[in-house]
Amino acid sequence: MAKEIGKDKFGSFYTGGKVRSRREWRGVKDTLYDYSRWLYIMAQLGKFMVKPRNVKGFFRYRWMSNYLAVPMMVDRFSQGLRGPQLRILHEEFDIIVYDVAKLLDGLFRGDRHLGNDKAYSDKVVLLDENEMTTFMMGFPTLKGLSRETPAAYVSVLLNQHAAERYIDVAQEFGLAGDVCPMPETEAGISIADDFPVLGACAVQCNTTCDGSLLGNGVISKRLELEEGIPCFQLGTPLRHREDDVQEYAANEMKACIKFIEEHTGEKWDWKYYFECMHRVNIATRSRQEWLDMNKTDYPQVVGGNLALYTETNYMAISGKVDLFRKADEKITKIARKAWEDKVMVAKEYRHRAIIWGVQSHFYMDFLVWILNCWGIVPLTDMLSMINTRIFAETDTPENREQAYYDMAWLNENMIMRNRTHGGYKVLLDELWEFCEEFNADMVILWEHMACKALDGMHGQFEEKAREKGIHLIWVNHDLFDPRITSRQGVRDQVNQYMRTVLREEPLDPSLEILDDDKSW
Amino acid sequence: MRDLKHLYELEKLLLNVSNDYISAAQQEGKLCIGTVCDNVPEPLLNLPGCFSIRLRAPRTGSMEIGTYYMTNFLCEYTRALLERAIEGGFNFLDALIAPDGCSMLNRCVENMELLKTMKKDHFFNEFMEIPMKADDNGLFLYKLQCTNHILKPLKEHFAIDISDDAMRQAVKEHNRVCDLIQEIGQFRKADNPVITGYEFHILTLATYVMPKRDIIPILEETLEELKTREPDEKSPWKVRVEFVGSEVDDSDIIKAIEECGAYVCADRFCYGSFPGRTRIEMSDDEDPLTAICRKYMYDCQCARMMNKDKILGRRQYVADLAKEYKADGIIYEQMKFCDPWAYERMVGTVVLRQDYGYPVLSVDRPYANGGSGQMRTRVQAFVESIEIKKLAKDR
Numbered sequence: 035m036a037k038e039i040g041k042d043k044f045g046s047f048y049t050g051g052k053v054r055s056r057r058e059w060r061g062v063k064d065t066l067y068d069y070s071r072w073l074y075i076m077a078q079l080g081k082f083m084v085k086p087r088n089v090k091g092f093f094r095y096r097w098m099s100n101y102l103a104v105p106m107m108v109d110r111f112s113q114g115l116r117g118p119q120l121r122i123l124h125e126e127f128d129i130i131v132y133d134v135a136k137l138l139d140g141l142f143r144g145d146r147h148l149g150n151d152k153a154y155s156d157k158v159v160l161l162d163e164n165e166m167t168t169f170m171m172g173f174p175t176l177k178g179l180s181r182e183t184p185a186a187y188v189s190v191l192l193n194q195h196a197a198e199r200y201i202d203v204a205q206e207f208g209l210a211g212d213v214c215p216m217p218e219t220e221a222g223i224s225i226a227d228d229f230p231v232l233g234a235c236a237v238q239c240n241t242t243c244d245g246s247l248l249g250n251g252v253i254s255k256r257l258e259l260e261e262g263i264p265c266f267q268l269g270t271p272l273r274h275r276e277d278d279v280q281e282y283a284a285n286e287m288k289a290c291i292k293f294i295e296e297h298t299g300e301k302w303d304w305k306y307y308f309e310c311m312h313r314v315n316i317a318t319r320s321r322q323e324w325l326d327m328n329k330t331d332y333p334q335v336v337g338g339n340l341a342l343y344t345e346t347n348y349m350a351i352s353g354k355v356d357l358f359r360k361a362d363e364k365i366t367k368i369a370r371k372a373w374e375d376k377v378m379v380a381k382e383y384r385h386r387a388i389i390w391g392v393q394s395h396f397y398m399d400f401l402v403w404i405l406n407c408w409g410i411v412p413l414t415d416m417l418s419m420i421n422t423r424i425f426a427e428t429d430t431p432e433n434r435e436q437a438y439y440d441m442a443w444l445n446e447n448m449i450m451r452n453r454t455h456g457g458y459k460v461l462l463d464e465l466w467e468f469c470e471e472f473n474a475d476m477v478i479l480w481e482h483m484a485c486k487a488l489d490g491m492h493g494q495f496e497e498k499a500r501e502k503g504i505h506l507i508w509v510n511h512d513l514f515d516p517r518i519t520s521r522q523g524v525r526d527q528v529n530q531y532m533r534t535v536l537r538e539e540p541l542d543p544s545l546e547i548l549d550d551d552k553s554w
Numbered sequence: 555m556r557d558l559k560h561l562y563e564l565e566k567l568l569l570n571v572s573n574d575y576i577s578a579a580q581q582e583g584k585l586c587i588g589t590v591c592d593n594v595p596e597p598l599l600n601l602p603g604c605f606s607i608r609l610r611a612p613r614t615g616s617m618e619i620g621t622y623y624m625t626n627f628l629c630e631y632t633r634a635l636l637e638r639a640i641e642g643g644f645n646f647l648d649a650l651i652a653p654d655g656c657s658m659l660n661r662c663v664e665n666m667e668l669l670k671t672m673k674k675d676h677f678f679n680e681f682m683e684i685p686m687k688a689d690d691n692g693l694f695l696y697k698l699q700c701t702n703h704i705l706k707p708l709k710e711h712f713a714i715d716i717s718d719d720a721m722r723q724a725v726k727e728h729n730r731v732c733d734l735i736q737e738i739g740q741f742r743k744a745d746n747p748v749i750t751g752y753e754f755h756i757l758t759l760a761t762y763v764m765p766k767r768d769i770i771p772i773l774e775e776t777l778e779e780l781k782t783r784e785p786d787e788k789s790p791w792k793v794r795v796e797f798v799g800s801e802v803d804d805s806d807i808i809k810a811i812e813e814c815g816a817y818v819c820a821d822r823f824c825y826g827s828f829p830g831r832t833r834i835e836m837s838d839d840e841d842p843l844t845a846i847c848r849k850y851m852y853d854c855q856c857a858r859m860m861n862k863d864k865i866l867g868r869r870q871y872v873a874d875l876a877k878e879y880k881a882d883g884i885i886y887e888q889m890k891f892c893d894p895w896a897y898e899r900m901v902g903t904v905v906l907r908q909d910y911g912y913p914v915l916s917v918d919r920p921y922a923n924g925g926s927g928q929m930r931t932r933v934q935a936f937v938e939s940i941e942i943k944k945l946a947k948d949r
Contacts, residue, residue, distance in 0.1 A: 208903055210888065210896035210918055212627065221897070240686050240860055244656050247686070248857060248897030251865050255901065258862065267860045269687045271695075272654040278702050279683045282695040289691065455657075457681065458664045483627050486893060490632075490661025493623030494668055 037061030039116050040381030044406055045544025052554050053106055064116055071124040075105055075131055082135045087149045091142045095228055097185045100193040101138075103554040104131060107192050110399040110554075111338045114406045118372035119379055122335060122365050126343040129357050133346070138184050140177055144232030146261075159294055160236035160263065163187055163220065164246055166448045167352045168441040169237065169268070169290045172307035173300055181229045183350065186219045187395075190514050191342075193554045194396035194521065197514040200226060214484040215514035216395070217242070217249030224253045231261050235297035237290060239268040241448040243455075243487060266293040272455045274446035283442035304429050307437060310353035312427040314444070317347055320362040322422060327373045328413045329472050334369040336379055337401035337412045341393070344418040349449050382541055384409035385505070388468055390416045391480035391488055392450060394511035397521045404478070407525075407545035408532050413472045416480075417449045419464075454487035461487075462494055469504055476505040478528070482513045507531045521550055555786055558753055559779055560772045564760045568805070569612055571638065572646050575764040579605055584765070585648040585712055590635065590663060592824050593653040593684045595850045597724040597834065598704045598843075603714045604648070605765040608825065610803040611638040614922050623665050624658075629891040630921030631801050632662035639671035647672055649711065651704055653684045656858060656894055680707050687861040688851045696847040705843075721842035725834050727766045734773035735761060735831040741780055742819045743879055746789040748780050751797070751818025752809045758827045759805060791817035793940045795915075796876045798822040798902070799887035800857075800895040807923045811885070814933040820879035822855060822872055823887075829853040829871075857894035869902055873910045883913040883940045885933070890918045913940050 037060065047054040057072075059065055079101070082088050092098045108131075112123050142148045144155035157175065161167055163182030170178035189196035200222030201215050207225050209218060223229055236257055238250040254265040268290050271279035291302055321344060324335035343365075351358045387410045394400065404410040425440040426433040446452070453461045469477065479495060482488060499506035509527045512518035529546055532538045540546050567573045576586055585604040589596075599606030611634035619640050620633035638644060650672065652663035660681070666672065667679045680703040685692030708714040735758055741749045757776060761769050792815035797808065801824040808818050822828045834849045836842060855868055876884055886903050888895035896918075903916040915936040923929055 204900075208900040208916055210890070210899070212891050213893050213896045238860075244858065244893040245897070247860055248894050251860065251897060252901060254862065254865070265862065267687060267862070269685060269692070269860065271683050272660075273681060273683045276683065278698055279695065282683075282685070282691055282698075285691045285694070455654075458661075458668065481625075483625075486628055486891070487657040487661065489625040489627045490623075490658060490665070492625045494665065 043544035145230035171310040284438040313353035392482040857898035
């Protein structure tokens with residue numbers, strides 16, 4: 035047990051079972067702090083479980099059992115972190131856990147299978163999982179709830195095997211096995227009738243990809259035709275950098291808001307919208323400041339601390355929760371101080387890497403692994419390279435009209451799709467610009483095998499990386515399904531490159547091969 | 555039955571991407587505008603001075619270079635097109651207009667652009683945004699995209715006349731082709747039809763890959779020929795099927811199905827006659843661009859269209875065709891690795907079976923599939939299952 039970063043042999047923590055042998059010793063101060071946050075998480079879970087309907091939820095929904103792994107997930111993401119990075123992580127995870135618990139509580143409260151609170155359900159708008167929630171920024175009294183987030187997205191973060199059952203359900207129903215397993219899982223949950231049923235209406239979108247778009251068709255069939263919940267399909271242009279699609283996108287936003295008003299009886303509130311947009315701008319400025327620090331020799335908000343929080347805050351929150359503003363400000367303060375003090379995130383930095391492509395969802399803590407095992411600093415990732423615009427936040431007639439364009443812009447620039455769609459420039463050309471800006475010598479390219487938009491540029495990535503002299507490590511995976519490529523399979527691809535091409539030895543050799551196939 | 559006069563010539567023509575009709579038209583100074591998807595309105599590429607062709611890669615063998623650039627997880631159609639482009643197979647094109655229809659086609663054409671596969675100095679690429687919903691806002695977008703990415707570039711690069719009169723002329727020619735194909739297609743409704751599904755597909759396919767003015771006389775002559783063509787004394791078909799799904803430019807697959815005793819009486823796929831060869835209704839009160847875009851948007855049966863009316867409408871369309879053309883069963887197909895049709899095939903199969911009561915065979919397939927024994931086995935089993943159902947019903 036060691037206080038200093040890099041002294042522990044993290045590989046020895048793995049037992050071959052679901053949980054690890056012990057929690058990490060980080061020195062007295064950091065361990066006590068870490069333990070206090072562990073207690074906080076247990077308190078959140080306890081508070082959630084006090085309500086009988088939530089206990090029922092554990093038995094009604096198969097995916098709920100994954101939530102037993104929440105403390106373990108936080109431990110996985112915090113491996114090796116000390117001082118400011120540990121505090122940044124807990125700032126983020128505290129509110130993410132709180133937010134997901136609140137989301138689950140809301141879903142079960144209105145769920146026809148459980149709480150069946152009709153008055154509450156009538157104020158719920160169901161949201162797609164991969165959807166910017168900007169169109170909810172003017173509805174303070176409505177609840178925008180995503181069923182897919184806790185059932186599919188968070189479940190796989192908690193337990194790598196969480197989606198397998200639903201992938202199999204979809205394929206048994208006749209779905210081809212070569213589609214993206216994310217919408218496939220969501221379709222499988224719907225087919226298996228394993229979603230809570232509630233809401234006055236639902237808004238679906240095409241923001242992710244062809245698979246996600248079509249998966250929504252399966253879900254809307256059940257929602258609209260069987261459960262009587264009207265769905266709006268929000269059409270979002272694919273070529274989002276083009277001027278000639280913006281008016282269409284703004285019109286879609288207007289139609290979406292009108293649809294919600296009609297089905298909930300609520301009216302759009304401009305005051306609340308501009309408040310939310312003010313918070314969106316704070317989040318953008320904060321993120322930009324963190325990224326600016328990461329361009330220097332002393333990056334501070336890196337890896338999972340950047341990726342997971344950005345996804346949540348940018349897409350699911352979109353300025354609607356003030357707690358996230360407070361967290362943004364606190365994280366910035368911690369990071370700024372750490373940067374001034376020239377704090378190192380790991381014992382040694384060997385490579386500065388941009389993480390590109392669509393990350394393996396069942397192994398999001400891979401970013402901590404590359405840092406601890408090989409000294410590769412994940413400076414930023416594709417999903418964090420999102421909007422940089424600052425939007426109007428004062429209520430004027432002109433700004434109200436502009437607001438539809440701003441919301442549409444954010445919607446078009448949802449995480450991931452702002453890079454996987456919109457022409458090759460945003461995916462390919464801008465990567466090399468970021469390499470230069472961040473002074474990166476390496477790109478770790480997640481190749482999600484079912485992501486057609488990404489795979490379609492494979493050869494171009496290869497050729498350009500060679501031309502620019504950047505180390506390009508392909509990491510192949512199947513997003514939600516570790517049966518196709520396991521976590522060790524993911525690690526092996528990095529290990530092989532590091533050993534055979536770069537002829538390097540790992541910083542922590544115990545992490546090179548891990549027995550974590552069954553691990554949460 | 556006696557062979558159709560033009561069949562052999564068309565079969566031969568379809569073995570290559572380019573053909574004598576394209577060369578002749580280009581020698582006259584006409585420009586060849588390629589596209590890769592049904593979502594690009596064809597009449598706008600057939601304005602006076604230019605003509606359209608839909609790209610295909612017949613006789614595809616190796617796709618190794620296409621696979622290197624796009625991995626083996628993208629559908630073979632897109633890999634085959636890229637491979638053919640790299641080989642120089644599309645060098646005769648003067649422009650290529652691609653829609654951001656599906657990610658794979660988009661990436662395919664983007665790779666062509668990055669690799670500069672087309673060599674003519676004046677060659678240009680354009681990418682269009684196509685609405686995913688059929689409504690007024692979608693129509694607004696469609697028109698804007700056609701103006702900015704087809705009409706203006708054609709005018710600026712090649713001084714093509716993009717006036718309303720020019721568009722009306724192109725639609726008139728387009729409608730003539732559609733009317734002829736539809737009239738020929740009517741023969742498929744007979745119990746003992748005078749045209750096979752394979753022959754019909756050859757004729758339809760040819761309309762996509764050669765100048766319209768050249769195919770019209772061939773179709774006219776074939777129509778007359780069919781009016782007097784004697785069918786075989788006894789119908790060779792055991793059952794009638796509707797063939798539904800994504801891109802099919804390999805007529806051998808239709809042939810293989812028919813060799814198993816299943817007559818392909820209706821075709822609902824890209825490169826087929828529904829909805830690709832149904833006429834565009836024009837009126838004097840409306841500008842032709844609006845009429846063209848409306849037709850393409852509301853009649854589009856592509857799985858990427860996401861609004862509820864479209865989703866439900868696609869299955870109704872298949873059921874209506876099956877009823878009209880007296881299909882005993884439906885074959886839902888998708889090209890392997892096609893995301894949109896993977897989902898559409900799954901749901902369509904269930905809905906057509908459960909809600910409409912049709913026997914459905916659900917298959918995925920590679921791009922060029924004609925000789926596939928696996929496909930034949932599955933169709934044979936499907937034919938037998940329908941026959942058994944028929945026998946049980948008769949009893």
